[in-house]
Amino acid sequence: MKNFFFDALGINSTNNLALHRFARAVGIPIDRLRYYNKCNKIPTGNDLQSIRETTGISEAELMIQMGVMDSRIRSLFQKNAKQIYSLIKPQIKNHDKRPSIPPLVYETKLGKLYQGDCLSLMKNMDNDSIDLIFADPPFNLKKLYPSKVDDNLKTGQYLKWCAKWADECIRILKPGGSFFIWNLPKWNTHMSEYLNGRLTFRHWIAVDIKYTLPIKGRLYPSHYSLLYYCKGEKPTRFHPDRLPMNICPHCVGDIKDYGGHKHKMNPDGINITDVWLDISPVRHKKYKKRNGSNELSIKLMDRIVELASDAGDVVFDPFGGSGTTYAVSEIKNRQWVGIEIGPVDDIVNRFENINNDIDHLNKIRKNINCLITKEDLKRRIENNWWTPDSVRKKIK
Ligand SMILES: C[S@@+](CC[C@H](N)C(=O)[O-])C[C@H]1O[C@@H](n2cnc3c(N)ncnc32)[C@H](O)[C@@H]1O
Structure with missing residues (x-):
């Protein structure tokens, strides 16, 4: 997984000092920030509020940058599909080329x-x-x-x-x-x-x-x-x-x-x-x-x-x-x-x-497609347990 969370917040993941400063500014333990980044999880509750207030990033932008979209964002993408597609079209690679068939x-x-x-x-x-x-x-x-x-x-x-x-x-x-x-x-x-x-x-x-x-x-x-x-x-x-x-x-x-x-x-x-x-x-x-x-x-x-x-x-x-x-x-x-x-x-x-x-x-x-396997049926009869035939006879 790439550093989508840190990238969205403009944090350089290799710069420990910057990370410590950011953790202090938002009041979130550094381990939790690393977890959000490593596991690509959107912060919620107080953590999200603090990140929003400190950095000015909106929840929607954070979600888009991290690629974790909820139904609101998804439906906005659908509504604006034409504009979004024309924006990304030049970057969409053509995968039409067929590799050779393995032997x-x-x-x-x-x-x-x-x-x-x-x-x-x-x-x-x-x-x-x-x-x-x-x-x-x-x-x-x-x-x-x-x-x-x-x-x-x-x-x-x-x-x-x-x-x-x-x-x-x-x-x-x-x-x-x-x-x-x-x-x-x-x-x-x-x-x-x-x-x-x-x-x-x-x-x-x-x-x-x-x-x-x-x-x-x-x-x-x-x-x-x-x-x-x-x-x-x-x-x-x-x-x-x-x-x-x-x-x-x-x-x-x-x-x-x-x-x-x-x-x-x-x-x-x-x-x-x-x-x-x-x-x-x-x-x-x-x-x-x-x-x-x-x-x-x-x-x-x-x-x-x-x-x-x-x-x-x-x-x-x-x-x-x-x-x-x-x-x-x-x-x-x-x-x-x-x-x-x-x-x-x-x-x-x-x-x-x-x-x-x-x-x-x-x-x-x-031993499948039967209620009792042949082997077990024999032993059940010997031990006086019911069998599909015995219960049916009784009912008749
Ligand atoms: C979990 S095993 C499958 C076991 C199989 N179901 C069986 O009952 O024996 C996965 C197999 O996929 C093969 N494999 C991994 N990547 C592959 C790929 N890109 N193309 C074809 N085979 C691949 C591995 O070498 C491995 O033998």
């Missing part, structure tokens, strides 16, 4: 894998050509990726980069197509704001996975955010799987009291909610396709691909990693387009051994 490194019956920068590939993809896009970018957590991409960008740089690839994703998405972004809640709040102006919000799905150790002074981060948007008013594909009801893993008995409503429960399972509690991180060596921790579970991708695409549709994922999206798409008869900026050996190996993913996926799918 195609692997092909299957249904998919194409490229190696290089996803932006270069997307710039060469047609408008409105993809049915489902899933993006799992680096989270800017200073991780070392095999591709050695810079995972320690300044906040502003990272968000600018995210907006660039999101723009291309939005352009190539078909009307009615779905766009999912997997990221930390911290980043997805920004992505959500960006997407709200361009696509239709469907869900913020909280996927319950602890992704770090407890941090002092913070709540224990326990969910990843999965943003789900569609292009246009509603998605053309929407077939969520249904899940088994929660039962006690030890005695296979009920955890919740369903009272007199058991017979009304859908034998195909429970409606999926926007909180997903059943996705585990890929830790087991048997299932891991690459070293390190940035590999998504096949169960997660299966759910998304099933929910938002049909066989024959085209799925795109701009951040290949170990190729989870591509493998699931191939298995489920979707066409796919993939790209990875770093080594692609993990993806190619995965496809060479795709039977492992097929077996794994079959196991996963065997």
Whole structure:
């Protein structure tokens, strides 16, 4: 993030003496001024009043300079759009030039894998050509990726980069197509704001996975955010799987009291909610396709691909990693387009051994779209617990 706050106030951020003088003049502790600047936050209350009175800057000008606009300023921009555009037109760069297409490194019956920068590939993809896009970018957590991409960008740089690839994703998405972004809640709040102006919000799905150790002074981060948007008013594909009801893993008995409503429960399972509690991180060596921790579970991708695409549709994922999206798409008869900026050996190996993913996926799918899994049903009958059949018979 640049020094928008200090620049707006005419403070040189490297001149400590000037900063101290300013802090004294406005009566705001220096640490708080630095926070406003570092995090690009508009001061409020007494701090704002004091800055206004001391410097003469208005709140509106401060907001414009810092790029944090409220609805008043936004609507003034809209009203004066013609004049503002003619003022900035000479500075707007022309991005029409297409970079060359990254090399195609692997092909299957249904998919194409490229190696290089996803932006270069997307710039060469047609408008409105993809049915489902899933993006799992680096989270800017200073991780070392095999591709050695810079995972320690300044906040502003990272968000600018995210907006660039999101723009291309939005352009190539078909009307009615779905766009999912997997990221930390911290980043997805920004992505959500960006997407709200361009696509239709469907869900913020909280996927319950602890992704770090407890941090002092913070709540224990326990969910990843999965943003789900569609292009246009509603998605053309929407077939969520249904899940088994929660039962006690030890005695296979009920955890919740369903009272007199058991017979009304859908034998195909429970409606999926926007909180997903059943996705585990890929830790087991048997299932891991690459070293390190940035590999998504096949169960997660299966759910998304099933929910938002049909066989024959085209799925795109701009951040290949170990190729989870591509493998699931191939298995489920979707066409796919993939790209990875770093080594692609993990993806190619995965496809060479795709039977492992097929077996794994079959196991996963065997236990969904039913109210009680086959295995649990057997144990429930043995333990005299109700089953969908037994409650229905009683009602008859
Ligand atoms: C979080 S991982 C994706 C993991 C993937 N979803 C999986 O399940 O294996 C992000 C990946 O994006 C790749 N990447 C980063 N910047 C990229 C870019 N500009 N173009 C293409 N790939 C990029 C990284 O090398 C990394 O492998």
